[in-house]
């Protein structure tokens with residue numbers, strides 16, 4: 001029949017459309033990784049020559065002397081991340097538990113709303129708030145104020161991830177524990193939290209990755225420090241601050257250090273991300 | 288009578304304003320299996336959850352009346368203790384996913400922080416898994432995750448876990464409704480075996496199952512206890528018209 005030819009054509013056209021659409025998708029998704037690859041290549045190209053063991057273990061040199069490292073900034077960043085974590089992890093996990101346990105009450109609604117708003121507040125504003133709350137009363141910049149600013153930024157991520165993972169745990173699991181005569185609080189601590197550990201840790205790691213590169217909230221809190229400092233009540237250097245200061249300086253030596261520091265920072269964040277993936281896979285609990 | 292373990296008097300249970308259990312009176316006999324039957328939504332689950340005070344975790348629940356466990360008023364007891372004396376197995380198997388088989392059995396001890404000797408714990412594990420008819424199947428895999436077992440095996444693991452607390456009463460809420468016929472038969476055999484050690488309340492939709500395993504049968508309808516008697520009497524000569532209709536499949 002002559003109809004046959006028609007359908008055949010139609011079929012071919014459909015196949016072609018399918019193909020075109022498929023390659024179009026490939027193309028666009030390829031396009032979205034290009035900036036990332038370019039950025040990474042560029043940072044490696046400019047930064048790799050600055051990075052060696054000394055870069056990690058020595059202090060910055062005065063202008064004019066070549067070499068020098070970023071030990072103060074690495075120590076500072078680790079301090080800031082630690083302070084932020086110590087503050088945000090317990091508060092965030094507890095809040096996430098509360099939200100999951102009281103899904104319908106008014107307070108939960110407001111907490112959830114606040115967490116969402118908090119997530120969208122520009123980091124510089126959080127820096128200003130920390131400055132008003134902590135720097136002004138203390139009378140000087142400090143690692144503590146910077147850590148708290150970063151901790152506030154970490155909070156929403158941890159709250160959300162805790163709540164979301166707890167939500168996935170079947171109600172029957174909680175009942176199993178309660179029916180064994182296990183008190184409510186022990187049920188939460190010993191049954192629900194272990195079962196959602198992978199999700200919670202993932203949230204924490206993502207939170208750390210998010211704050212490790214923050215500069216704005218540190219400008220008037222941690223402030224930066226050209227010397228090695230271990231005291232939380234004194235100003236402290238950090239990788240992003242150092243990059244900012246060195247990159248905006250007029251000295252070529254310092255530009256090189258800024259590139260090197262960028263490479264270190266990016267590698268740190270990258271490693272965190274990869275680690276997060278591995279962790280999520282390995283410790284995912286099946287119900 | 289000292290062969291009554293549990294005595295329920297004028298029990299009313301409300302969700303908000305809705306009364307779902309109405310003036311329920313019953314006496315449960317020691318070391319027998321009592322089946323709780325009735326059409327969907329008649330309040331079976333609600334009823335048995337008040338017996339180990341699990342209803343306290345459901346918001347807006349109100350309970351009136353009294354329940355007496357071995358001469359003690361349930362309301363005056365520590366709820367934690369009540370739940371150790373009255374164990375519960377749920378419709379869907381729910382082993383703890385983070386624990387291996389061994390730890391699942393003694394989860395009640397681990398989670399409650401009850402410290403006893405390791406050898407004693409191991410003895411409990413073997414004893415309860417044996418009673419639950421699971422020991423031969425899992426004795427070489429005790430340290431594997433309980434969630435790798437089949438559905439029927441998981442349910443037997445949950446029974447072993449409940450037995451490990453040495454309860455007086457075991458509440459089973461449709462324990463086989465998520466299982467295939469072979470696994471179901473296995474659990475039914477097990478339930479009959481278990482009545483030597485514990486008193487069993489079995490909620491079931493399956494009339495044939497109630498016939499196979501139970502000694503006493505209760506029939507609930509719209510929150511009321513319509514009829515309660517020996518299995519023989521209930522299945523051969525029910526006194527109430529509704530019971531008869533339910534058992535012949537006309538309602539439910």
Ligand SMILES: Nc1ncnc2c1ncn2[C@@H]1O[C@H](COP(=O)(O)OP(=O)(O)OP(=O)(O)O)[C@@H](O)[C@H]1O
Pocket residue numbers: 302307325326327328329330331332333334345492
């Ligand atoms: N948490 C709750 N809040 C409000 N109403 C509820 C709640 N749980 C159950 N109900 C209602 O109470 C009544 C009894 O429910 P219940 O679960 O006890 O019935 P059931 O006999 O166990 O039913 P099924 O055989 O389907 O399991 C039903 O009408 C149900 O809709």
Ligand SMILES: [Mg+2]
Pocket residue numbers: 331332333460
């Ligand atoms: Mg039910």
